[in-house]
């Protein structure tokens with residue numbers, strides 16, 4: 001039975017990936033921070049089928065210990081301070097967790113499990129204000145946030161570990177991906193949560209910053225399969241994963257409110273103070289390489305993705321009030 005080790009298993013992607021790998025017959029071990037608790041909410045359905053080991057990507061010793069106890073065949077490094085907005089307020093923490101945390105993981109794998117295949121969670125935010133549209137694996141990075149800069153550093157260190165030390169490191173340059181397990185601080189989830197509250201009569205409006213911001217939004221439950229496919233490919237490489245279509249925040253609002261029969265213009269208020277210090281436009285991915293060489297094609301449409309998140313928030317809020 002192959003053994004996978006996942007950092008960030010308590011996050012959106014980590015929980016979907018753990019489910020996916022269990023379905024493929026893997027033994028799954030995840031790194032958890034002590035603060036995550038014994039029963040992280042995203043792992044509720046699979047908690048008794050995965051092994052959790054305490055550790056922190058800020059602490060190399062804990063990573064060495066976790067890998068020695070696990071001896072994995074595949075390592076999926078997903079742990080990060082992953083919220084772009086917070087990275088402007090906490091750039092040093094973001095650099096340490098998201099940037100240096102990757103250096104520590106690569107170092108630990110090189111020492112303990114050098115034959116393991118390693119997945120690095122790179123990000124479209126590395127493209128920042130892009131120099132070309134759409135973006136593919138050869139598009140230069142121009143990050144516009146501390147998060148994007150930390151991810152670009154981590155990406156370069158991962159490629160360097162591949163080239164200098166011969167580690168089997170695949171980097172997934174994933175564009176935004178969402179789902180009902182998305183953190184509540186992200187704009188997509190803030191919107192679907194607000195739509196549910198408004199529909200149930202618990203709120204009247206939502207305040208947003210930049211309605212024109214556009215992203216290439218896919219489904220997290222789809223994209224974890226691409227991560228796995230990258231590690232099954234014989235050659236370690238960089239891979240863009242995207243839908244190839246972008247939508248604005250306004251379009252996300254329109255779809256989410258329409259799903260419950262409401263007009264978004266009656267409930268959305270704009271507050272310029274909520275805008276990011278520097279935002280980006282024109283992010284949309286060209287995932288031809290992943291489609292042609294990995295056979296990966298996203299399944300979930302934009303409207304189905306939005307609807308699944310609204311439905312989940314409606315069910316959660318209604319259940320909490322029963």
Ligand code: NAP
Pocket residue numbers: 007008009010011012013014031032033035036055056057058077078079080081082083097121122123124173174175176177178183
């Ligand atoms: P997420 O939901 O924010 O999950 C982040 C995970 O990292 C959580 O499990 C968190 O643990 C863990 N973590 C944070 N700090 C840690 C530390 N110091 N030590 C150990 N673990 C720590 O993120 P996600 O959306 O699943 O994304 C997964 C990865 O893909 C991240 O690296 C993200 O930057 C990257 N990515 C995401 C997207 C996207 O659109 N979702 C796009 C491109 C790349 P706790 O539960 O304890 O907080």
